[in-house]
C-alpha cells in the first residue's frame with residue numbers, strides 16, 4: 127500500500143493519499159486546502175481516485191474537497207453529524223486565511239463499522255466522537271488515519287462547537303487503546319506515531335484504560351486486525 131502525506135494550508139493539515147499498489151486505485155483523506163498540489167501528487171503516483179473520505183469537516187480538513195472531487199470525479203464520504211460545520215465554513219476559512227473554501231456535497235454518509243473498498247484494500251470506519259460529533263477514524267490494516275482524535279504527544283481539542291471532552295476520552299479508550307501496539311497512527315496534524323509510543327509518552331492517555339466498546343452493533347476498532 128502507498129501512503130503519501132501532503133501537508134497543506136497555514137494550519138499544516140495532513141492530507142493523505144492512500145493507494146492500492148496492484149490495482150492503482152486510491153482514496154484521498156482530508157483534502158484540506160491547496161487542491162492543485164494534491165492533484166499533482168495524485169497524478170505523479172498514477173492513481174485512480176474514486177473516493178474522498180473525511181475524518182471530520184473542520185474547515186482545515188475540507189476546503190479542497192469540492193475542487194478535488196470535481197477534478198477527479200470522485201465520491202465524497204462524510205459522517206452526517208459533520209454537516210453542522212458547513213453553515214460557518216466560509217467565515218471560518220476567512221478567519222484562518224484559507225483559500226477557495228466551498229461547501230462540499232456529500233455523496234455517501236459514513237456509518238460506524240462500514241468498510242470502504244479500494245482495489246484489494248479495505249478501509250474500516252470507526253466512529254470516534256469528541257473532537258467533533260461525527261469524527262471517524264479510518265483503519266487500513268495496521269495504518270490508522272486518525273484525524274484530530276490523537277496526535278503525537280497530544281489529543282484533539284474539545285473547545286470548539288460540538289466538542290465533548292468525556293466523549294473524546296471514551297473514543298480514545300475504545301478506538302485507540304484497544305489497537306495492537308505496533309499500529310501506526312497518521313494524524314491530521316504533525317508527524318505519524320504508533321500506539322505503543324503514545325501509550326508510553328502521550329500525557330493525555332495517562333490514567334485511561336483500553337475499553338472495548340459494547341454497542342448494539344458490536345464493532346470494535348480492532349475487528350479487522
Ligand SMILES: [Zn+2]
Pocket residue numbers: 182184257274
Ligand atoms: Zn479538527
Ligand SMILES: [Zn+2]
Pocket residue numbers: 139184186187274314315
Ligand atoms: Zn485539524
